[in-house]
Amino acid sequence: MIEVERLSKRYRGAEAVRDVTFRCAPGTVTGFLGPNGAGKSTTMRMICGLTPPSDGAATVLGRPYRRIANPGRHVGVLLDAAAQHAGRSGREVLALTARTVGVEQRRVGEMLEAVGLPAKAARRRVGAYSLGMRQRLGLAQALIGDPKVLILDEPANGLDPEGIFWMRSLLRGFADRGGTVLLSSHLLREVEAVADRFVVIAGGRIAAQGAKEELLGDASGVLVRATDPAALHAALAGARLPSRPDGTGAYLVQGSAEAAGHAAARAGVVLTELRQANGNGLEELFLTLTHGATR
Amino acid sequence: MTATLTRPATAHADLAEPPRPSLARLTAVELRKTTDTRSGRWLLILVALTAVAMMPVVLYTAPKGEQSLGEFFVAAQLGVGLLLPVLGILAVTTEWSQRTMLSTCLLVPDRHRVVAAKLLGGAVLGAGFALAGLAAAVLGRAAGGLLGRSGGGWTVEPSLVATVLLFAVASVLMGTAFGMLFMNTPLAVVLYFLLPTLWSTLGAMVGRLEGTAKWLDTHRTLDALTHPGVTSGEWARVAASLAVWLLLPLAAGTVRLARREVK
Numbered sequence: 001m002i003e004v005e006r007l008s009k010r011y012r013g014a015e016a017v018r019d020v021t022f023r024c025a026p027g028t029v030t031g032f033l034g035p036n037g038a039g040k041s042t043t044m045r046m047i048c049g050l051t052p053p054s055d056g057a058a059t060v061l062g063r064p065y066r067r068i069a070n071p072g073r074h075v076g077v078l079l080d081a082a083a084q085h086a087g088r089s090g091r092e093v094l095a096l097t098a099r100t101v102g103v104e105q106r107r108v109g110e111m112l113e114a115v116g117l118p119a120k121a122a123r124r125r126v127g128a129y130s131l132g133m134r135q136r137l138g139l140a141q142a143l144i145g146d147p148k149v150l151i152l153d154e155p156a157n158g159l160d161p162e163g164i165f166w167m168r169s170l171l172r173g174f175a176d177r178g179g180t181v182l183l184s185s186h187l188l189r190e191v192e193a194v195a196d197r198f199v200v201i202a203g204g205r206i207a208a209q210g211a212k213e214e215l216l217g218d219a220s221g222v223l224v225r226a227t228d229p230a231a232l233h234a235a236l237a238g239a240r241l242p243s244r245p246d247g248t249g250a251y252l253v254q255g256s257a258e259a260a261g262h263a264a265a266r267a268g269v270v271l272t273e274l275r276q277a278n279g280n281g282l283e284e285l286f287l288t289l290t291h292g293a294t295r
Numbered sequence: 296m297t298a299t300l301t302r303p304a305t306a307h308a309d310l311a312e313p314p315r316p317s318l319a320r321l322t323a324v325e326l327r328k329t330t331d332t333r334s335g336r337w338l339l340i341l342v343a344l345t346a347v348a349m350m351p352v353v354l355y356t357a358p359k360g361e362q363s364l365g366e367f368f369v370a371a372q373l374g375v376g377l378l379l380p381v382l383g384i385l386a387v388t389t390e391w392s393q394r395t396m397l398s399t400c401l402l403v404p405d406r407h408r409v410v411a412a413k414l415l416g417g418a419v420l421g422a423g424f425a426l427a428g429l430a431a432a433v434l435g436r437a438a439g440g441l442l443g444r445s446g447g448g449w450t451v452e453p454s455l456v457a458t459v460l461l462f463a464v465a466s467v468l469m470g471t472a473f474g475m476l477f478m479n480t481p482l483a484v485v486l487y488f489l490l491p492t493l494w495s496t497l498g499a500m501v502g503r504l505e506g507t508a509k510w511l512d513t514h515r516t517l518d519a520l521t522h523p524g525v526t527s528g529e530w531a532r533v534a535a536s537l538a539v540w541l542l543l544p545l546a547a548g549t550v551r552l553a554r555r556e557v558k
């Protein structure tokens with residue numbers, strides 16, 4: 001269980017995160033989406049007590065992260081796979097974590113196996129690891145204390161397609177057994193298949209959130225593009241067709257292709273594109289929601 | 296395969312259990328961190344080697360009658376003392392440069408406990424090297440005996456061992472405090488060696504600062520700890536200089552470390 005309540009972070013006047021509120025329930029995987037620089041990492045650091053919020057609060061399992069006695073045993077966190085001592089071996093990183101949180105050293109070998117790091121690779125220095133191997137090591141580090149909550153920032157970065165598939169099934173299994181997962185990504189495709197819920201953030205604010213079906217449903221309708229976007233917008237409004245810009249110069253219209261075509265024809269607007277918008281599913285929505293805020 | 300390994304408990308968790316890691320365990324982890332990388336191990340070996348390297352210096356330069364075990368012990372410590380602060384500095388600054396502070400603070404959110412563990416670990420290292428210096432001194436004196444170069448006694452005053460131990464521990468802790476305050480290896484190292492000496496240089500140039508220099512240059516004040524029979528005046532200077540170069544940076548460094556955003 002993760003609860004985020006009106007979190008805000010200001011840096012010398014610049015707002016990195018503003019008024020972010022969401023909740024992750026046990027048994028679910030929440031995809032935390034947004035373009036680079038949207039405030040995902042800052043929000044996650046605030047949840048984990050690494051960055052003091054300017055406003056608002058966050059709790060994990062009902063308590064602020066920093067007030068959990070031995071957080072490594074309840075919450076598994078991977079915020080940056082590159083943040084490891086380059087000279088330490090992968091096995092040693094896990095051994096130190098196991099020692100700190102107080103689990104048996106036997107878990108080290110188990111975790112290496114669970115994330116698919118062969119013993120030979122585990123003896124090598126982390127500096128020689130690929131990003132994908134570091135992600136696997138970071139995931140092992142997050143899982144070693146047998147947590148109930150996982151907070152992962154861009155865990156799919158650097159993983160090959162097989163690795164992404166493996167991680168999906170691992171996270172799905174974790175959630176299906178009652179765990180709570182929050183994972184961020186700037187690529188919708190990476191999390192679309194595994195997440196039940198999405199929180200989309202852009203420009204430091206929540207742009208949309210909800211269950212996958214809700215958000216996908218929202219993207220139904222048609223996409224219309226014209227040589228003169230302003231005239232198209234007026235024509236759609238004149239025909240009482242609800243529309244909103246998709247951020248690339250086209251409009252997403254709640255209605256049929258025929259209705260949109262008629263509206264354009266009546267106004268003499270030249271269309272260059274007219275098609276079902278839900279072909280790209282969440283991706284279109286993602287682009288729509290994030291484009292305006294990052295401009 | 297992973298099913299049994301990553302089983303999340305669904306029942307309401309008691310977040311006070313398991314208890315937070317004890318300070319003893321955190322200290323042991325800190326000590327392990329100083330030895331589990333190749334660069335870390337080499338640094339420790341280098342520090343130990345400086346103690347050994349000082350032995351021939353005594354053997355071939357000191358008058359035969361003065362080559363006692365105590366003399367070798369003090370010489371060993373002079374070598375070690377130069378590098379001990381660097382151990383303290385690196386224990387903190389590498390956490391920032393290698394970005395391991397992220398995992399450290401995630402596992403131990405109370406950063407004051409991170410500081411306490413680093414100080415305790417540093418104290419253990421300092422004491423360990425003081426004793427290693429004693430071992431090097433025994434070897435040095437034995438070699439001197441075999442070579443017929445050492446005529447001094449096989450004794451060392453217990454009070455000298457105690458003050459050298461204090462010197463070693465204070466050296467590491469000053470480094471740790473500087474590392475916490477400046478959070479950057481080159482900056483902390485340069486300032487650590489420069490700032491106390493600056494007082495001596497200024498003292499030599501500006502007559503009115505001469506008195507202050509005698510009290511604040513740790514290179515001078517702490518030197519008294521490596522000689523038998525520390526006077527009360529020398530103790531006062533040790534205390535004053537440690538207050539300025541250990542306690543102040545430690546207090547400011549603790550505040551900085553507790554407040555800094557960890558990325």
